[in-house]
Amino acid sequence: MDLYGLFYDLFFDYTLRTVAMGSAVIGIVSGALGSYAVLRKQSLLGDAMSHAALPGIAIAFLLTGSKMPLVMIIGAAVAGWVATLFIMSIVSSTRVKYDTALGMVLSVFFGFGLVLLTLIQKRPDATQAGLDKFLFGQAAALLESDVITMGVLGAAAILLMLVFWKEFKLLSFDSDFGATLGFPMRALDVLMTTLIVIAIVIGLQTVGVVLMSAMIVAPAAAARQWTDRLGVMVLLSSFFGALAGISGAVMSASVQRLPTGPTIVLSVSLIVIFSLLLAPRRGLLWNWMRERRSRGRLRIEGILEDLYSLALEHKDPTHAHSTSVLRLMSAGKGGVEKSLAILRDRGLVEPVGADEWALTKEGLARAQKIARMGGGASGGH
């Protein structure tokens, strides 16, 4: 499909338009609320919640015989919440640590969900068809009415997040302090957890229970790389979530038999990798360049210092010395010729004869300054 055709279909093809809108809603909501999960170091809680949703979906179907999205969402949300309560009470009433409790609850709930799913699929009637799509998600099955349900729930979650912005910031940064100010931090914690549950359950049909937690964690982790402001982080995280959601879901909807969850997760992973590498200040590439630059500067200053200390042993401060002596002094760190060439270009040293170098006047002044400051090490910022 060419790009023009894709854009045309995005607006006029029912399936593609529905899928794009649905996944945009998922991306925006999970990106925004995922920021809080990441900042509160609850990334894995999202994983437990989404896996735990599976038995909720199955039980909701068994009780009602319906696959209506709202029924599925309610079942998933209740199960997600029950799992969270389990985790919290295990941590508070036993010696089991948080990560262990999380792993236990996740696998028990998920295993139970798989058992129920298998039982349901053995039933002769056809109403159960497609319930297994909740594992890895299926974007193409989205209906406009599903998107409306998701949109209403998601909008409510985002609205609450904005209304309690200040309170949630307090909860995430310093909950104890918030409690001394008189805010009911436990209630706010419950509300925030509920909002995260909503963000997860509205995405389950499209992304699937196995990989939905990536939509909570990845956009936020990527967004954190680019900004130091909470507001910007939430916005950017929503944008990344929507971008990954739309591109992944559209890809999977236009290619036969491509599961949506994994495709979306691959898209969001690309955004994360890009951000980890390239984001200014926090990005790996940025750090690498900064380190290289300061290492280069230290080496050059080292050569100047060496020339200066050699010159001090003579009457003439611009007395020339051979490259091999300098190489010896820099203790095999290498790059002596290159550093000398850079220093010559800056007019700090000049070649004398075939293989000897001397400080210029400027070079001498600079070397004295470096020596006064206590060596090259202080050249860093």
Place this chain on the structure above:
Amino acid sequence: MAGDDTRQNAIEVEDLTVAYGEKPVLWDVDLTVPSGVLMSIVGPNGAGKTTLIKAILNLVNTAAGQVLIYGKPYHKQRRLVAYVPQRGSVDWDFPTNVRDVVMMGRYGALGWIKRPGKAELDMALGALEKVGMRDYADRQISQLSGGQQQRVFLARALVQDAQVYLMDEPFQGVDATTERAIVTLLQDLRASGKTVVVVHHDLQTVPEYFDWTTLLNVRLIASGPVGDIFNDENLRLTYGGRVSFLRSGEPDETDRKARIGGA
């Protein structure tokens, strides 16, 4: 609030007991902090110093006891109490700046939903001025040194405009300059009639910095004016004879002050 009634007590703790599981952390503590004192809480590790502060602030569940602030239960007097938690209790990599953190001190007075505005910003900048951090208002908190983090927390408590200040180890891991600045700030607070309670670790500086002190080791050992109760016997009771640096023979106050000043 203070002044006209000098006998009024800022904090009254009665029969306070806190236990984590079977192990008591605080046992039957009765403590009275008069209004307008600058008090330290000292005691060995695990003595329950932090827990005492948190229990006063209702941040931990108490097994027994009650806390009164100026004669009324804490939950009715919340606005009168400011809290400076341990610096290490929060994630300093949180995406926010100094100004925003200090303004959090106004959230309680603002109440639900309302956002901080110009008035709150002005108060925050004023408090930052007092702690010598005015130039750092827009700095990301991840870029602060330990001492600067502590000053930001103090500024946040200052904008609460409280009567009672509870501080958990404000001198922990700060440089000498910051320690000096914090001491001056605490003494200014006392001079303006506030009550300040500080969890403190350095026994050497207790007589110099504070006028009132509480010795704690799960039970309350002693509480009162530093000159009356900060002596070898009480310290030995608190630390169980492990205070090797204490010299035998109590030096008089001027001698001690001179010694600390010279150190």
